[in-house]
Each structure stands twice: as C-alpha cells, then as structure tokens.
Amino acid sequence: MRCQLVNAVDSRGQAMSLSLAEGCIRAELAGQRIDLGGARLLPGLINAHDHLHLNGALPRLKFRSGYRNASEWIADITPQLSTDPGLLAHRRQPRALRFLAGGLKNLLSGVTTVLHHDPRDAVLDEPGFPVDVPAPGGWSHSLALDGDEAVRASHQATPAGRPWIVHAAEGIDTAAALEFDRLEALGCIAPGTLLVHGLGLSAAQQRRLVEAGAAVVWCPGSNLHLFGRTLDPEWLFAQGRLALGSDSRISGGRDLLAELALVRELTRWSEERLEAWVTEGAARLLGLTDRGRLEPGLRADLIALPPGLPLSHATRADLRLVVVGGRPLYADADLGETLGLTPVRVDGRPKAIAPHLLIAEPGLELLAEEVPA
Ligand SMILES: [Zn+2]
Structure with missing residues (x-):
C-alpha cells in the first residue's frame, strides 16, 4: 500500500513523517x-x-536441573518427540502453519527480519509470510549433529563473506569450548561466520574469532534456561561483533522483546545503544544493506512505539504499529479499520492484525466470530 505516516517522532524526539x-x-x-x-x-x-517452526504454544523444554552442553539437551529431547503429548500435537500441525506461528511470534514483538535456522519451508517466501526471512549464504546445525566433514563442506560451499551460521560452543564444559578450536581447524572461523551461542568461548577464543572477522549471535534467555549462565557480552559488543537472537520457544523467552529486556538487566547498556544494536547494528553485521534505518530507498520495515516508552521496556501489546516490507500487519485497535486489519486482543489489550494471520498463538484472542486456523 502507498501511505504516509504522520504525527510521529524519531529517536531524538524530532517530528517526522514517512512515506511508504x-x-x-x-x-x-x-x-x-x-x-x-x-x-x-x-x-x-x-x-x-x-527456529521458526518451533514456537507457537510449545513450552520451554528441560528434563533435568541443568545441562553442561547442548548435546545433553538434545539427547534428552529426542525420545520425547515420539511420546510427549504437547510435542506430538505440535508435530501433527501442518508444517506451513508451524512456520507461520513462528513468523507471527516475531511480528507481534516488532521483529521484521528473522534469520531462520534449519531447513527452509516454501511458506517463508510466500508474500503473506509475516516477516522477512533472508536466506543466509549457508548454515549447518552444529558439529555435534552434522559432523566435522559436513560442517566444513557447508562452510566451503558458502560464497565468500556471506553469512554462514552454525550453533557452536553452546555449553559450559570443555567439549563446548573445544568446538571453537575444531571449527578453527576446519577453516570455518572466517569473515561472515556467525556462531550461535558462543557461551563456552574463552577470552582468547573471542579474540581469535574477532580477528578472523567472525561474530556471535547471543541468545541469553536460552542460555540461562539450559545452562544457568550466559556469556559476558561486553567485549564482543564493543567490537561490533555481537547480534541478538531469541532462539525458539523450546529454549528461549517469549520473543525478542523479552530477550531485550533481559539484556538490559544483564548489561545496563543505554537504551540508545540497545535500539541501534537490534536494528542498524544487526543489519550491518548480517550484511543486510537494504534495512536497519529509516531512510528513503530502504525497505519499509518499521515499528511505532507509544511516546516516551523505551524499546527495552516495551512488550508486544505496547507496539502501536508494525510494518513489514510496506505492509502494516499489526497495530493498535484504533488504526485497524484504516489499515484493513481485523480486531483482536493481544495479552488482553485491543489490537488489530492482518486477517490472514488469525492463527493460534498464546495471548492472541480472536473475537467471537473468528475461528483459528
Ligand atoms: Zn538454535
């Protein structure tokens, strides 16, 4: 749609209007x-x-008080996949609907771009998908699941400098820390490499990672849930080599806003730095040159916050508007009719959402005549 957003302010409180x-x-x-x-x-x-397909109503999974590395967690989950009623019900849903639920989780929290880990589904590229999901240059699950040779081959097949993503050093024991050295020996610590978690990295390994032009995706909620601790983000953040991820709901918090609130508590970084980090900073680190700032010619991916509310204090019900690729998809109830959205309640508050996104999501209440897909 072609529209102009008026009576708004920018991050410095200066009046601004935007045309889309x-x-x-x-x-x-x-x-x-x-x-x-x-x-x-x-x-x-x-x-x-x-992991877009692992969201919706799935709970955080944990079958002992804490883990030392991700392999222990995966070993605990695997037998549950064929016995746990909640997991079975989730897997019985159509695959596209599971992905859509992950997209909706992100949209409601103001996320307009997601890096999805695991094989893609065609629904991610359909015009109605609620967030943009750019394909990375390459990815591998982890050394533990894929093995050294497949990980190396995946990295080698990735065009130079494009993002290549792998779970690594997800744990607090020696095995987790040594994954970095294994990846280094395989030639995988290079420009464009993004290690998801990096919890087990020593200070020396962090230095080598930055010197090689690689970076870490930090998922603090997931780390704290599984391992009871997370990494010290200060040095990687100062180097501009850190991005924020929510991970899926089976280990992470509800959404990226929950992770951002957690980061504020863990770090005391200023609001200005937090906001720049999850927008412009993330776009730069991930090589997404067409987004991350509100400038003519860039993608119309934007959110509107109530006046005076810092982003890291916002919950999804606070967001006044979310626009993805020029499409307003989620807004306050008073904007709904103008934008062609359907009235709903989110966490008890009157909101409006694109009609094709009326699917089951905890906290999203459909009004009487609507039936969840
Ligand atoms: Zn993950």
Whole structure:
C-alpha cells in the first residue's frame, strides 16, 4: 500500500513523517495519511536466530536441573518427540502453519527480519509470510549433529563473506569450548561466520574469532534456561561483533522483546545503544544493506512505539504499529479499520492484525466470530 505516516517522532524526539510505497520508504510524501498520535518510529527489529517452526504454544523444554552442553539437551529431547503429548500435537500441525506461528511470534514483538535456522519451508517466501526471512549464504546445525566433514563442506560451499551460521560452543564444559578450536581447524572461523551461542568461548577464543572477522549471535534467555549462565557480552559488543537472537520457544523467552529486556538487566547498556544494536547494528553485521534505518530507498520495515516508552521496556501489546516490507500487519485497535486489519486482543489489550494471520498463538484472542486456523 502507498501511505504516509504522520504525527510521529524519531529517536531524538524530532517530528517526522514517512512515506511508504512499493515496499520501500520514499522521500516524497504521498498517499493515505495515517496519524500515529505522536508515536516514535524505529526501524523494524532484526532477530538473528530463531527456529521458526518451533514456537507457537510449545513450552520451554528441560528434563533435568541443568545441562553442561547442548548435546545433553538434545539427547534428552529426542525420545520425547515420539511420546510427549504437547510435542506430538505440535508435530501433527501442518508444517506451513508451524512456520507461520513462528513468523507471527516475531511480528507481534516488532521483529521484521528473522534469520531462520534449519531447513527452509516454501511458506517463508510466500508474500503473506509475516516477516522477512533472508536466506543466509549457508548454515549447518552444529558439529555435534552434522559432523566435522559436513560442517566444513557447508562452510566451503558458502560464497565468500556471506553469512554462514552454525550453533557452536553452546555449553559450559570443555567439549563446548573445544568446538571453537575444531571449527578453527576446519577453516570455518572466517569473515561472515556467525556462531550461535558462543557461551563456552574463552577470552582468547573471542579474540581469535574477532580477528578472523567472525561474530556471535547471543541468545541469553536460552542460555540461562539450559545452562544457568550466559556469556559476558561486553567485549564482543564493543567490537561490533555481537547480534541478538531469541532462539525458539523450546529454549528461549517469549520473543525478542523479552530477550531485550533481559539484556538490559544483564548489561545496563543505554537504551540508545540497545535500539541501534537490534536494528542498524544487526543489519550491518548480517550484511543486510537494504534495512536497519529509516531512510528513503530502504525497505519499509518499521515499528511505532507509544511516546516516551523505551524499546527495552516495551512488550508486544505496547507496539502501536508494525510494518513489514510496506505492509502494516499489526497495530493498535484504533488504526485497524484504516489499515484493513481485523480486531483482536493481544495479552488482553485491543489490537488489530492482518486477517490472514488469525492463527493460534498464546495471548492472541480472536473475537467471537473468528475461528483459528
Ligand atoms: Zn538454535
């Protein structure tokens, strides 16, 4: 749709209006006027790690008090996949619907771009999918699941400098830490490499990683749930070599806003730094040059926050508007009719959402006549 967002402010509180057309931000103001009532506009958030098909109503999984590494956790989960009623019910849902639920989880939290880990589904590339899911240059699950040779082959098949993503050093024991050395020996620690978790990295390994031009995707909620601790992010953050991921709901928190609130508690980084980190900073680190800032010519991926509310204090019910690729998909109830959205309640608050996204999601209440897909 072609529209202009008026009566808004930027991050410094200066008045701003934005025009959107053909999925991009435009310099000239034109189209239908949408009054944001003084809301603050930010670029859409970038979630650097999720498993989109493992969200919806799935609970956080843990079968002992704590783990030393991810292999122990995966070994505990595997037998449950064919016996646990909740996991079985989830797996019985159509595959596309499971992915859609992961997209919806992200959209509701202001995320407009997700790096999905695991094989893709065709639904990710359909025009109605609620978030943009760029394909990385390459990915591998982990050394533990894929083995050294497959990991090396996956990295070698990735075009130079493009993101290549792998779970690594996900744990607090020696085996987790040694995964970095194994990847290094395989030639996989290189520009574009993104290690998801990196919890077990020593300071020396962090230095080698940065010197090689690689980076870490931090998923603090997942780490704390499984291992009772997370990495010290300060040095990687200062080097600009850290991104934030939610991970899926079977280990992480509800969404990226929950992770961001956790990061604020763990670090005391300023609000300004947090906001830049999950937008412009993430886009730069992930090589996504067409997003991350509110500038003409870039993708129209944006969110609007109520005046005065810092991003890291916001929950999904606070978001006034979420626009993905120029499509307004989630908004406050008073904007719903203008934007062609359907009234719903999110966590008890009146909101509105694109009609094709009326699917089952904890906390999303459909109004009487709507039936979840
Ligand atoms: Zn993961």
